[in-house]
Structures are given as structure tokens and as C-alpha cells.
Amino acid sequence: MPPRFHNLTISDIDRFDDFAVAVRFDVPPELVDDYAFLPGQYLTLKTDIDGVETRRPYSICTAPGEAGIGVGIKRVEGGAFSGHAMTGFAVGDVVEVMTPQGRFTYDGHARSTESGDHILLLAAGSGITPILSIASTALAASRSAQVTLVYGNRNTASIMFRDLVEDMKDRYLDRLRLVHVLSREARDVDLLNGRVDGAKITSLVDAGLISPAGLSGAFLCGPDSMISDCRDALVQAGMPAADIFFERFTPAPRREGVPPPVVVAAAPAG
Template sequence: MTPKFHPLVVQDVRKETDDTVSIAFEIPSELTNDYQFVSGQYITIRKIMDGEELRRSYSICATPQDGELRVAVKRVDDGRFSTWATSDLKTGEILDVMTPSGHFQLVPEISAARNYALFAAGSGITPIISIAKTILMNEPMSTVTLVYGNKGFSSIIFREELEALKNKYINRFQLIHVLSRESLGNPLQKGRIDKEKVELIGRTLLRGEHIDAVYSCGPEEMTHAVKNAMMESGVPENNIHFELFGTKTAGSQAKIIVPKDQDVLAKVTIILDGDRIEVDLNTAGTSILEAGYAAGADLPFACKGGVCCTCKAKILEGSAVMDVNYALEKDEVAAGYILTCQAHPTSEKLTVSFDD
């Protein structure tokens, strides 16, 4: 189902830290099915500010069993929406909210007996806490180790909730805080979550336990460090799942360089909700998403940075190349899927579908 925007009423705004709030939305009964989600997924919020349309994606921090749709927003430097949301957003406000999407997710299996290693930094805890709670509530034979990095104790988002989980699931949930600017008295918990830190935690606190699955969310440097360390310890690459927070935004990515003799003028057909729109587009021109949007197609997108997967479509005919890809798995690319915000045609005819 193609993600759609709907106006939703802000039901609750809760202060989590000095620079972070969590926001819950009221879901009308007729939209209940549309806003069903899986732990790890995100929503996109749309707001017009100073005449400009802003779209921001935020991971859902609730679980499907919590009975609410809640996200956390952390204020970032020069962040127009996050600054407004953390200082001025009030209960009762109406925001355009896209239906949930995202491939970073966990579907629990009640009979599973797995050892999970979860890693988060800063606001990367938002999908991770949902995943952790879902495992603990629905897989009674599984264990969870969560390594959570922050600058200091006061910047730990969901601190009380995490401590409550540790006390409730004392034999199945291990919580390890890592602080870069404060000391907890243990050298292991000082610094950043880099490759050496992950390896050290694996040797000491994980005690050599077999890790069945890894979920990591945070800056690109951290997620790559976790992936490399876990793979070297024997965890298969397919069992390591990650989502990037704080990656370069649209406009700052390196564009592909197309030699003149390879610059194709393509007839691009875009299919959305059964409708077709055609645009002429050069390989060296704008992305397929930008071209379609300029032609009047209300195509789904959020980050425009190759990270969130909202703009994913499938090639039905022809070929294309992407500037960057932080979201699609290798098998998805092999099956013909592209991120239209990063894709450019390389054949004279190209048909892509958002419906497949």
C-alpha cells in the first residue's frame, strides 16, 4: 500500500529530556487499519513553515500492543521543525501524518528463543525501544542486550522506561549505557560506540554468548562499526539490521558523474495508484522523484537522502542508476527496486511503479 498523508490531532506531548519530546496522535476509527505498524517503522510528518513544505520522518517508539501511535522528536541545531515541535507544539494541533512505513522492523515469534543485541545512539533509541519491548513482551524465551550511547546522563531518552524494563525483565534484559562526556565509574561505559567498544562489550558483558540478531540505529559511523564488529564475531550479515540517523540530507549527497556519451534522454513512465504520468528526463538531470513531482505527481517521499525508503518504486521496464542507497537490501535492488529520490534513467524507456 502506498503511504498516504492524513490530518491527525496531537493527543499528547510529553517532555522526555531537555531537548526531546514524544508526541502521540489520535487515530480516527476509520483510519485504524491504515496506521497499523510493526515495531521499528516510522511515520513522516508534513508541515508548512514560512511558506515552505517541510517533511520529517520519525520512528515510532510505541509497540503495536501499546495502543497508541507515538514518536519522539529531538531538537537539532538549525532544525526548523524539531525546534518548533520541542518548544511550541501543543495538544490539539493538527498535523499531516503519513501512514507508517519502513523496512527496519521486527515481527516477534512467540516460540523463538533468540539472543538479541541492540545498539542505539541518541534519538536512535526510538525504534530500538519499540523493538526491545516487543521482543520482551512477545518472545518469553528470548534475551535482549541493549547498548545505548549518549553524551551524558541527562540526555538519555526514555531513561525511566528503560530502567523499568530492566527491573521487570531482570533475567532477560541487559541495559548498558555508554556516555561520551560523563563517567559511570566503569571504563567500559565511557566513550563512544565504535568498533573497539563493540568488540570489548562482546568479550566482556556478552560473555561470548551466541548472538542471533542485531538491530542498530544511529549515526552512519556507529552503525557501520556495529556491523563490522558483529560480522567479525560470527553474526551473519543477513541477521544484522540497521537504520541510519543523522545521515547527510538531500542536496548534500554526491551525484553520479555521467559521461556525455552515456547521458540518455529517457521517456519515463511513473505509475502511482494505477495512474500513469510521463516525463522526459536525462540521466544527468534531476532524480525521477523530482521530475515526477515537478510534473504534478503527488509521489511519496520523506528524506530525499536515500535513507528512509518512502520513495521506493519498482522498475518494470528499462534501467536506472542511484546516486546513493542507504535503505534497500541487496535482494531488493536485484529484484528491480530503486529509491526514486536517488535514481536516474539509463535506458531510453523506463517504467517505474509505486504500486508493486
């Protein structure tokens, strides 16, 4: 069915200092099927800001089967919608939310997990939002599934969903390899300093932290330059381009009421 807006009530808000917020919506029983989604998809939110109808798409951060449906929103300097969400949203507010969309998806039921599905997830900043949903789903889908998550940020304080990521690592100690890479905070291990880019991926491959030959798929989410560099590095390391999927994040428009999206829907590589 074509995507449609419905009024959903905010059931929970989790603020990450002053730079991001996670917003969860209650989905009434009669709309559960409408809001069924695959990890990696996004929701478009619509609200009135100073008399201007404003829409923004945000990736779903929750996993299928959880109560309600949630998105992650990172504050953008001058961003009309993100600033409103940070300071104006409250539990109990009603927001117009479009049904899920997007082709950047992970379908655990469609993948072969009997032989031990091993996926690589690369995220930078708020790119963790859909990646978090994919990781949760993959690890819960099969006891043999493995995930390597490389997550880049400026510093520890700027890590979005830090507690959830660390909890996931503790829950799946033997199946989740978590690699934090920080660009503006010195780490004891030099390999963990810098940005998530092509050179970093090559270094992680050389160090044995990423094994392209053993991966069944890679999912990348972040800025365009990161996507292009990391994709090329993985292909050069021997991973088939057809097994690499990505979503590019672009800055939100600064002028209120301008409709270009926060997220550019992406297609499989190749």
C-alpha cells in the same frame, strides 16, 4: 496500499528537557488498519512552518497494540521541524501524518521464539526511538525472549526516553540486559566509558556482555560511522552479516523547506 497522509490529533506530549520530545497521536477507529505498523518503521509528518510546507520522517517509538502511535523527535541545531515540534506542538493540535513506512523492521510473529529468541540492540542518541519499539515488542512477544540493549549517549542528562528504558529494565529484570555507554561523563567501570563503536563492541564481547554466537539477530540504529564499525565488529566476532539489520540517522537539513530526510531507510546487512 500506497502511503497516504491523514490528519491526526496529538493526544500526548512528553518533553525531555530542551533536547527532545515524544509526540503521540490518536488514531481514529476508521484508520487503525492504515496505521498498523511493525516496530522499526517511521512516520512522515507534514506541517506549515512560516508559510513553508515542511516534511520530516521520524521513527515510531511506541509498540503495536499501544493506544495511538508515537514518534520521538530530537532537537537539531537550526532544524526547522524539530524546533517547531519542541516549542510549537501542543495536545489537541492536528498534524498531517503519513501512514507507516520503512524496511528496518522487527516482526516478532515471524521469528522463532520457542527456543528463546535473543536479539542485540545497539542505539546512539535518538537512535533509541525505533529500538525502543523493537525492545518492547520482542520482550512482550514471548516469555523466553531475551534482549541485550547497548545505548550510547553523551551523559546521563542527554539520555532520551531514560525513564521508559529504566522501567523496561525493571519489568524484565531477568530478560533485558541494559548497558549504558557515556562519552562525556565518567563511569566507575571503564568499559562503560566512550562511544558505541567497533572497539567498544569488541570489548563488550570480550567481557561476555555480548555473545554473538547466541544471538538470533542484531538491530543497529545511529550515525553511519557507528553502524559501519559495529557491524564489522559483530561480523568479525562470528555473527552472520545476514542477521544484522540497521538504520542510519543523518542530520536534518537546517534550511527551512529542504526535504532530505532525517532518517535514511536501511536494508538488512549484506
